[in-house]
Amino acid sequence: MVIDTHAHIILPEMTREAAPNEEWRPRVFWEGGQQIIEFGGRQIGSTLWYFVHIESILNAQDEAGVDMILLAPWVTLLRYDAEPKEGLRISRIQNEGLAKLAQQYPDRVSVLGTVPMQDPELAANELKQVMASRDMKGVEIASSINGTFLGDEQFRPFWAAAEETGALVFIHPTTRGFSAPVFNEFYLWNTVGNPLETTITAAHMINAGVMESFPRLKVLLAHGGGAILSLWGRLNHAHSFQPQAKSVLKETPQESLNRFYFDTVVHDPALLRTLVDFAGADHVMVGSDYPFDMGVARPADIVRQLKLPSSDEELILSGNALRLMQ
Secondary structure, eight states: OOEEEEEEEOOGGGSGGGOTTOTTSOEEEEETTEEEEEETTEEEOOBOSOOSOHHHHHHHHHHHTOSEEEEEEOGGGGOTTSOHHHHHHHHHHHHHHHHHHHHHOTTTEEEEEOOOTTSHHHHHHHHHHHHHTSSOSEEEEESEETTEETTSGGGHHHHHHHHHHTOEEEEEOOSOOOOOGGGGSTTHIIIIIHHHHHHHHHHHHHHTTHHHHSTTOEEEESGGGTTGGGGHHHHHHHHHHOTTTTSSOOSOHHHHHTTOEEESTTSOHHHHHHHHHHHOGGGEEOOOOBTBTTSOSSHHHHHHHTOOOHHHHHIIIIIHHHHHTO
16 A cells, blocks of 8 residues: 655635635646646746646546545645734635545545644644544644744644644645745755755754654654755754753754654655665655655655565555554
């Protein structure tokens, strides 16, 4: 069995066609064989596969050798820029639509909802309601909330609620997290910027003591955690002597890092083996980043290339996901 834990959807309820008077909503259409998204005054052509209609998405998953998908919203539609009440409305539109998909396709689709993180207390309360419904396995949140990273003290109520409810929290970069001009060159906003944003927020959460204070959190980092594994030595070294680095965190950074879960979207078998060796097979899960051009068409193949022991391979392909989604 293969469960893809990193897949996105634009719900029909969120498109411009569903509410033509709300101009912020995206239009999704096909032109010359290419899927186009009109959003925020520009066209986005980086999606290779169907983004809206669930039947087409499931057909694509069949071709990819995926048995079940853990669907999350397109991160751009989390709308943290909206006022909290409007953010809550948008979250609920998506959560209701996602819940319907999970109910309609219980053997094929599990879902992650969304909460208005621009108001952490509101987000915490909404998370409790989301998890009480039992239709969703957790929520997707962005790596930063209007420029504030996730270790910030203001997000403590959300993390407390996530631990209390057992929610799986999928952390995904905002897709445009940095404004330096260099990120507009050579596709660097995606190849470097996206994983860099995840790296920063993971390090911030570690040093701010989030993973230490809430040790039962289930946090999945997109794109193999970015570059966080390559920095664990530096984080540990700084914590051993630097007053600012160890001002909050009592345990070693590595102990906190070991509590994260990681998807397999790293695009290189050697890197994936390093990730598995470091994190353990019980903390790595298949991901594709469907339907984007930086995703993986057949996400299980890279895992099978490693020729791991069958028990480890099974954990990565489906076992870990099934356990965390209980």
